[in-house]
Amino acid sequence: MNYFTQFWDENRDDEYADWGTSTWYFETNDADEVLKQITVYANGKVTKYSDENLEDQFGGLCEDTLTIDECDGDLISKEDFYKVW
Template structure:
């Protein structure tokens, strides 16, 4: 399966010292096995975080360590095009 792109809204709290950032929208680029290659987290209060091969983690979080090809999750409804992902990626300064 080729590279795929997803966007998913999370209305859950971070539950950490950055909880004030609010809810978030996450963007993923995944490889043919569903593993995140690049990821953007866009928080309601403004912070944008980007993770990828050259920046896998920092004090705020990191690149997802779970395949999105999980049979218990329906990610197909969250698919987006490459252009939408790239806009989010470049907005995050990556």
């Protein structure tokens, strides 16, 4: 498994734009498929997606493959990921 984050320095482009900027956390497998995804917004709102919750009114689990290089992310440990999860 791979664990990494990506900071997004723009607000959402919808009715939740006032949530602010966000930090995204990803767990991917060796095929670069996103298994779990967390988004933590500047206002404290947190969204979480996995096979158990693929989508809701705020968004959904990334359907594409993703690597740390593609999102210019930062590597984190499994433990750090699950502290947020």
